Amino acid sequence: MNAIALSTEHISKHFDHFVAVDHVSFSVRRGEIYGLLGPNGAGKTTTIRMLLGLLTPTSGKGAVLGFDIVKQAEAIRQRVGYVSQKFSLYPDLTVAENFNFYGGVYGVSRAALAERRADIFRTIGLSGQDQERVSALAGGSRQRLALACALAHEPELLFLDEPTAGVDPISRRGLWDLLYALAARGASVLVTTHYMDEAENCHRLAFIYRGRLVAEGTPQEMKTQQMVAQVVEIDCEPLDAALTVLRAARWFDEVALYGALIHAIGQNVAEKISPARALLQSKGVAVKSAQVILPSLEDVFIARLRSVDVDDPISE
Numbered sequence: 001m002n003a004i005a006l007s008t009e010h011i012s013k014h015f016d017h018f019v020a021v022d023h024v025s026f027s028v029r030r031g032e033i034y035g036l037l038g039p040n041g042a043g044k045t046t047t048i049r050m051l052l053g054l055l056t057p058t059s060g061k062g063a064v065l066g067f068d069i070v071k072q073a074e075a076i077r078q079r080v081g082y083v084s085q086k087f088s089l090y091p092d093l094t095v096a097e098n099f100n101f102y103g104g105v106y107g108v109s110r111a112a113l114a115e116r117r118a119d120i121f122r123t124i125g126l127s128g129q130d131q132e133r134v135s136a137l138a139g140g141s142r143q144r145l146a147l148a149c150a151l152a153h154e155p156e157l158l159f160l161d162e163p164t165a166g167v168d169p170i171s172r173r174g175l176w177d178l179l180y181a182l183a184a185r186g187a188s189v190l191v192t193t194h195y196m197d198e199a200e201n202c203h204r205l206a207f208i209y210r211g212r213l214v215a216e217g218t219p220q221e222m223k224t225q226q227m228v229a230q231v232v233e234i235d236c237e238p239l240d241a242a243l244t245v246l247r248a249a250r251w252f253d254e255v256a257l258y259g260a261l262i263h264a265i266g267q268n269v270a271e272k273i274s275p276a277r278a279l280l281q282s283k284g285v286a287v288k289s290a291q292v293i294l295p296s297l298e299d300v301f302i303a304r305l306r307s308v309d310v311d312d313p314i315s316e
């Protein structure tokens with residue numbers, strides 16, 4: 001069996017003169033959970049839609065489960081599951097009826113659906129809810145049902161476009177447990193997200209920004225190899241004054257809020273800690289601690305995006 005579930009080579013999509021996806025090349029292995037991480041408008045959904053044959057690439061090529069994304073889109077759609085960003089369930093139908101409907105669209109027999117429904121609902125945490133109307137379900141349960149519907153035909157590859165947007169943390173955890181279980185059985189998952197903590201869960205991920213793939217690797221590789229700068233974490237208050245002072249000093253490439261802490265990113269940061277402390281204190285900021293830390297995925301992301309903007313400013 002081919003060890004690669006999908007691959008693209010320099011795939012691009014232009015909408016008139018706007019380049020939504022720009023020469024993106026990557027591949028997802030069988031049994032792998034691969035994340036596309038990027039801000040709004042980065043090109044994540046457009047990339048997925050090309051892989052599903054819903055949009056024709058302007059240039060480049062790709063294969064999904066061995067099928068060409070342009071010439072064999074129908075074969076791809078039969079074999080993959082897709083939960084779109086704005087997935088639609090039928091609110092007036094019950095949970096079971098929605099599942100049966102989607103399974104039927106994929107040509108799964110009634111008997112097979114009944115069997116799979118019990119199994120999938122148990123795994124996904126929907127047992128006992130078969131007869132509930134979708135309109136009465138909470139967001140997390142709807143998301144689970146959307147995923148259950150996408151699994152009804154036992155796809156080898158799942159495309160999930162921001163599957164946990166608006167879902168509470170416990171349901172998010174549950175969804176990830178399920179994705180791991182699927183991957184352990186050999187299924188592959190391509191998942192998009194804005195959430196850094198979620199990106200940490202992926203086996204490998206790519207940063208997508210302004211249509212381009214700007215970094216790729218395991219979460220660990222991203223933090224240890226992709227980071228050319230270092231990070232100082234500063235616990236101080238008031239935060240807004242500290243941000244203003246540190247940015248005005250221009251000692252760091254980037255000064256950003258990280259929860260209730262400040263992350264100052266730059267070169268040779270260790271030697272800047274003492275002067276930064278002294279400067280902050282002279283401006284009335286109380287500094288509790290300041291130390292060099294291992295960068296978070298978010299630090300790496302911010303640093304990579306910044307380097308793209310510096311190399312290629314948006315002209316307007």
Ligand SMILES: Nc1ncnc2c1ncn2[C@@H]1O[C@H](COP(=O)(O)OP(=O)(O)OP(=O)(O)O)[C@@H](O)[C@H]1O
Nearest residue numbers: 015018020038039040041042043044045046047085
């Ligand atoms: N059919 C279209 N016509 C014109 N522009 C489009 C079309 N589809 C997408 N775009 C533009 O392409 C860019 C990428 O969009 P895309 O939906 O792929 O981003 P995304 O990474 O999925 O963003 P989000 O996180 O908000 O879902 C955006 O600037 C969007 O406005």
Ligand SMILES: [Mg+2]
Nearest residue numbers: 044045046085
């Ligand atoms: Mg999108």
